Each structure stands twice: as C-alpha cells, then as structure tokens.
Amino acid sequence: MKGMHNKKNLGEWLVTIPPLGWLFIFFMIPTIIAITIAFRPSSPYGDIEAGWTLENFIMLFSPTYITIIWRTIWISFISTIICLFFALPTGYYMARLSQKWRQIILLLIIVPFWTNFLIRIFAWKIILNPEGILQYILISLGIISKNTMMLYRTETVILVTVYTYLPFAILPIFAAAEKFNFKLLEAAQDLGASRWESFSRIFLPNISKGLKVATFMVMIPCLGSYIIPDLVGGTNSEMIGNLIATQAFIARNIPMAAAWATVLMAMILFPMGLVISTKLLSRKMAE
C-alpha cells in the first residue's frame, strides 16, 4: 500500500515539477531581480549602480506620487464596483436561460476577445472623438455642449476599463450562478422573503466564491493598468502603470521603475492576503 502511495506521489511530482520550474525560472526569478533592483541607486545615465539604498521608496512618498497611488486605487475600486454591478444581474439571468441561449450569450461575451486589445481601445478613441458620431448625436440631443471633451478624462479611463474587464467579472459570476439551485429562491420566498431578500441572503452568499474571483479578475489588471490611461486618459488620469513606463523608458531610471513595480505588487498582494487570511481564520473559528 505504502509503495503504491509513493508511486502515485512520484507521478504527481513528475507532472507538477515542469510547470513549477517554468514559473520559478521565468516568473519568480525576474520578480526577485526586479525587487532587488528597486533597492539599487541609479546613475543619471540610466545605469544601475552598485550598493543599496532606500532612496527610490522614499521618493515615492512625494505628494504628486501619493496622488497617483491614490488615483490608481480609486479608479480600480470604482471600475471593479461598476463591473460587479453589471456582471451580477448578467450572470444571474444567464444562468436562468435555456442551454441554447446561454451558449449564444457566452459567445457574444467572448467575441470581442477575437479582436486585439489595442485595436478595441483605438475603437473607443474613434467613438469618443470630438468629431465622432457619438459626440454629434449627444450634442444634437442637447445632452452635452460643443465644448465637452469626452476623451482624455478620468471618466474615460473608467469607462474603457469597465468595457475591457467586464467579461472577466461576468464569467466567474456566471460559472457560480450556473451551479446555484434556483429552487432555493422559491424556498426563501415561500418562507416570507421578498425578491431582494432572497437575492441578497440566499443567492449572493451561495455565489460568493464567484464574486471573489470576479473582484480579483477585475481589480488586479486595473491596478496595473497602463495602456488604457495612456491612450484614452488625460494628464490628470495617470496611473502607477504609466509612472513605471515613464521611469523606465523616458527618465531611464530603472531602479525607480522597479520600486514602483514592487509597490504595485504589494498593493495587489495585500487585499488577496487579507481575504485568504480571514478565510483561514473563520475556518479555524468554526472548528
């Protein structure tokens, strides 16, 4: 028996090691290198100097940078909330559709991915262009004035971010809702719950896993946004991703860019760690 067990373990190891090795070489090592570079001084010519310093991190706390960190957080937060707000009812109703319609809607959600991400963002630039059709329609409807600029604003960044990441919120919520037993909602109503009460007390807790996944799927790429604020955002909607790019390509201050990347990583790992540890804690409490 023991031998068999070991053999099975060996087999498992054999299939696990290659991907683990891949991740270690091409993901862990570069990450560690980036983090170490963040503690190196930089030369004005774009070189990484020898020695160690905290200078790069101290610079992050200048008021302009704090503003950008804060902006990155709230843009990501609002975009995530909006994505969840639309994804919840979509996932709920998709799960209630017949098999055929489910497939069709799923396809419609996935179809945009067949077009390159950059091209889709340029499409938004065309849609929101001051000379564009949308501007024309909205002006003739009297909703906006001629001078309103729909591009290069923080709202535009949020709009395009929501557009880009909404499918990543819908899919995990739909996957969870698909496994949900909708008879439970009838049972709740039978016991006196209103539609809203049965939704919030029965449906939401039962798809909480899907909700968490959806939150991370939107929040994480949002925090690291670079292309969207770069293309449709204005000077007032710069995010951490843009700062990293500026530091690396324009200021040629690689240690500074690495410091920013490290902070960004911490910002992502912190809420994830929080969720995981509360989960472990509540499981321990239950025991």
Next chain:
Amino acid sequence: MLKEMNDFLVFENISKQFGSNKVVNQVSFSISKGEVFSLIGPSGCGKTTLLRICAGLEEPDTGRLILNGVDITALPPNQRKVNTVFQNYALFPHMTVIENIAFGPKIAKWDKKKIVSEVDFFLDLIQLQEHKNKYPSQLSGGQRQRVAIARALINRPLILLLDEPLAALDLKLRQRMLVELDNIHDKIGTTFLFVTHDQGEAMSISDKIAVMNKGNIEQIGTPIEIYEAPKTSFVAAFIGDTNFFEGTVCELINNEISRIHLDGFPEITVYNDKSLRSGTKVYLSVRPEKINITRAYPAQDKPLTNILKGKVEDVIYLGSQTKFWIRVADYRLAINKQHTSFLLDEQPIKWQDDVWISWNPEHGYLLDTYAETDENLLTLPSE
C-alpha cells in the same frame, strides 16, 4: 361557522397550462381546518403544479384560491400564510440547521428571544438538538427532511404543503418518517396538504384523499371510501389492486341486488345501489382480498353469494398472505388470501389446483366510468 371550517382552503375552478400542455384542468375542492388532505396521482398528473399554485409560486390561468375566507389568488408567495416542504427539501446550504429554521422568523423580524425559544421548541420536536450547528450537507436524508418541516412549521402557516416529502428516503426510513409526520401533525394541528404518488403513504396518514389523473380530480373521499367505493376504474386500479368485470344488467333480483351477464364469464350477482335498469352496461371492481378461495365447496352464508369454479394459474406466497391468480372461463382473477391459521397444519393450495372461489354481492362495486388503459396500473403477472 361549521361551513367555514369545512372550507378552510378552497380551490375554485383552478386551471393551468404550460404552452399547449393542460396540466391542471378546472380543479375544485376544499380542505377542512386541521385535516391531513392528500393529493395522490401518478407522476406528471399535475400535483406539484397544484401545490405551487397554492404556494403562489405559479399563477393559475383561471380560478380562485380562498384561504380562511380570504381570496389569496393574487398574493405573492411571501405574503401567504402558507409554507412548503419542497420535494428535495431545498435547505439553504450555507446555513446551519438553526439558521435554516430561523430564516422565516428572522425575515418576519420576530423578537430575538422569541426566535430563540421557538427554534428550540422545533429542534426538540424534530429531535435534532445535537445536530443544530451542522450544515445540511452533514445531515442524513431523514434529518434534512425534518429540518425542512421545522423550517416551514415555525412560521405557523395556516396550511403546510408537503411535496412528496418521503420520496427521497429509503423504504424503512419512509415508514418511520410517516409515523413521525403523523405525530407532528397531532402536536401542532396545522392543516396538511400532502402530495404523493404512493397510495400506501396517503392511505395511512390522510383524513381525506383526492385522486388526481391527468390534471383532473377523479374522486375525493376518506381513505376507506376511496378504497372500498372507487368511482372510476382509474381510482380502483391506482389505489390498490382489483379485478375489473364488464357486463350488462340482466335481472333485478330485488331493490339492491342485480344479476349481471358477462361475456366469457358465468353470470354474477352484484349490489346495485345505483338502481340501474336491465340492459345497462356496467363495470365492476372486486378487490382481491374480498374473494374467498377454498378447496372444498364453500359454505354459503348468504343466499346470493357468487360461487365459481377455477384453476390456479399463479401463486406467490408472501408470508402473511398469498396472492393467487385464478382462471375462470375467459377471466384471470387476482385473489389475496390472508393467513389466519397455522399453514403447516394445512395442505396449501398449489399451482394447477382446482379451487372454489366465492364473494358476496356487495363486494362487487359498480364503477361510474371505466377506461381500458387503467388496467395497466394493476400489478398482475403477465399471462
């Protein structure tokens, strides 16, 4: 006052169709306060749909629903004083036993102390005190079912709807739960509307039974009425086994007894309380246990007893009783003989034996309607 009690819950001309599928067809009946009323019929006959209409989960196409004198047809489910024990219980998987039971009271915003004491009372009633902090996935089928009952009853509904509550349990557990359900009904006194496809369950627990077939109610009565005096061949065949005869009235012997002529069978006498005339076509049901089977010519205790000669074609010994299939002319009759004496002392009736069978005229019950397809419901061995 008395009328009100008899019409505690009234279904008035209720119909429902899904697409072109008429699932409930102009159904009208009423349930008295405090009784156990069973709705019984084969799978797909519309029982669940009728129950869902009562709970407010389905809207009837026509008709009204009156509970305790109030028209509730238009009320949404959460505003009806009606609670349901669902077919697969539909317990909330993310809540413990306590939380499941307390769900209704919490929604209704009862006083905290009252919730605690009521939940405690029902945990005692269903004997699940020691499992109160478990999740439904950690419970057995029977325990889940009890939680579902408590979760519904704690809201003190005027009517408790039970949709095949025992169907998911194995046979032994089913019988125990049936007794328990009966005890709970005695203790709480809530009116039960009990749906099942199992006639045994319905017979043992109900005050009244409605037999449903293809969206129609064929007969309503006490278990004894339904069994002894079935109005239709469907009811006769669905509630227990029976023997059907088709014939014409040929002689009125007196006010109560008539002689019936049958094709391919000797003439027989029946109790004719419907005062059917000579020449009327009739259908007759005789229950297997009402027919006596003997080796010797039976002593005739009543003058008009039917006594016929037959041959044993099949025998199934079941311990407490034996099932016989006896050939008499063109007919094959099912007969159940209950054993009241010590069988080893006797010479039992065997396959291919010649026997005498007999039954009293009043044991043959004349049906109002007959459909040949209903014979398929009988559990006779193939010829």
